Amino acid sequence: MQRYKSIISYDGSGFSGYQVQPNKRTVQSDLEAVLAKMHKGEHIKVSASGRTDAGVHAKGQVIHFDSPLPISEQKWELALNSLLPEDISVLSVIKVDSLFHARFDAIGKEYRYVLQLSKKRDPFQRNFSFLYPNDLNIEAMKEASRFFIGTHDFTSFCSAKTEVKDKIRTIETIDFLLEDNFLTLRFVGNGFLYNMVRILTGTLLEVGSGKQRPEEMADILVKKDRRFAGKTAPAQGLYLWKVFYQ
Amino acid sequence: MQRYKSIISYDGSGFSGYQVQPNKRTVQSDLEAVLAKMHKGEHIKVSASGRTDAGVHAKGQVIHFDSPLPISEQKWELALNSLLPEDISVLSVIKVDSLFHARFDAIGKEYRYVLQLSKKRDPFQRNFSFLYPNDLNIEAMKEASRFFIGTHDFTSFCSAKTEVKDKIRTIETIDFLLEDNFLTLRFVGNGFLYNMVRILTGTLLEVGSGKQRPEEMADILVKKDRRFAGKTAPAQGLYLWKVFYQ
Incomplete structure (x- = not known):
């Protein structure tokens, strides 16, 4: 298992905010849907530095997630961008220590x-x-x-x-x-x-x-x-x- | 009857182009719907300098239309902007000679x-x-x-x-x-x-x-x-x- 830290950007106009909500389009649910697709349907939880509300944008939101897939940092970036909708963009993906936490470590x-x-x-x-x-x-x-x-x-x-x-x-x-x-x-x-x-x-x-x-x-x-x-x-x-x- | 020339701007992303098409959202149909509302349901034809395709934007499209309503140029601008959707904006409205034509007079x-x-x-x-x-x-x-x-x-x-x-x-x-x-x-x-x-x-x-x-x-x-x-x-x-x- 490897933990990844990723910087993402999104146009918030089309989302009911960052966090998962039933029957709503959210950034987190789009990210998790793509990760599930890459992991044969397995749920991979995505944690962000914090929520953003409906309509709020992100130029540099930070998330982390864990994956067993043997993929390079650059391939992660390409794979995620090719599967994500156009209003979310992955700017970078790097491997981090398994103790890194996007929310708790933000200073x-x-x-x-x-x-x-x-x-x-x-x-x-x-x-x-x-x-x-x-x-x-x-x-x-x-x-x-x-x-x-x-x-x-x-x-x-x-x-x-x-x-x-x-x-x-x-x-x-x-x-x-x-x-x-x-x-x-x-x-x-x-x-x-x-x-x-x-x-x-x-x-x-x-x-x-x-x-x-x-x-x-x-x-x-x-x-x-x-x-x-x-x-x-x-x-x-x-x-x-x-x-x-x- | 007075002819009006108006400069409009629109974000083309949400439109199937400028020109009216059955069952599609177009700039012309939104403009004509607003004019019909202002004229008790009467159809007021809007003529543009030319069409734009689906997804194409306008910073300075020019249109003309005729109306019997006794409204000042400034009031026309306010009235249209208050009734139009947010992705179309009226930048100006001026009275013109009844021979003016947005398309045929464009040089x-x-x-x-x-x-x-x-x-x-x-x-x-x-x-x-x-x-x-x-x-x-x-x-x-x-x-x-x-x-x-x-x-x-x-x-x-x-x-x-x-x-x-x-x-x-x-x-x-x-x-x-x-x-x-x-x-x-x-x-x-x-x-x-x-x-x-x-x-x-x-x-x-x-x-x-x-x-x-x-x-x-x-x-x-x-x-x-x-x-x-x-x-x-x-x-x-x-x-x-x-x-x-x-």
């Missing part, structure tokens, strides 16, 4: 949230960014974002549905890249709670549109109550960009 | 063909460019493209299915834009035959990959036989970029 993640700043809707972007037609004060958003840097209890910035108890996370970087009319928010941290990047983005948009002042971010963190933060920004702007390991 | 068109030069497939590009994994001699392609500039009989470069008799067209420009790993071929001319841009692109790819020499383009033009040109490049790389009027 950090980078997410990006892409906003298209335009009054006209763009049919080519409808699944790949969030169209924001109003003016934004990006300086105010940058100022607000500084309140999130460091180690905080992010209870106010995660879905009330979350079952995770420990809501303390460390955000290392939030930066803003403006290119043409696309504003990309880049979040790097040691981990993110359920919906956390989308709620942070939604809250920063309230600051950018003048509905909240940057200083209010400190109060929202202290409140530890989801109702004080902004709306959850829509799924199609979010990309799991990279997962970091030691 | 030229710009098409672009987008190639992604990469060995790795990209799930975000599968519907929006043609993945070309092999090396390309772009200088040879440029040299070959010069044989097409000017006025020629393009019989060899159009689908044998074409019913059009006159196959003489004038190409003003073919240029090559290389940005990151995307190579875009830009074609400007007074008109293009059925599949002409895709066949020119497929033939230029044969030159780029060393299967044909640039000078052979002159012979292919003279042969006036589709079988001597290259393969038709796939639909998803093609964009109707702009339509020119006097």
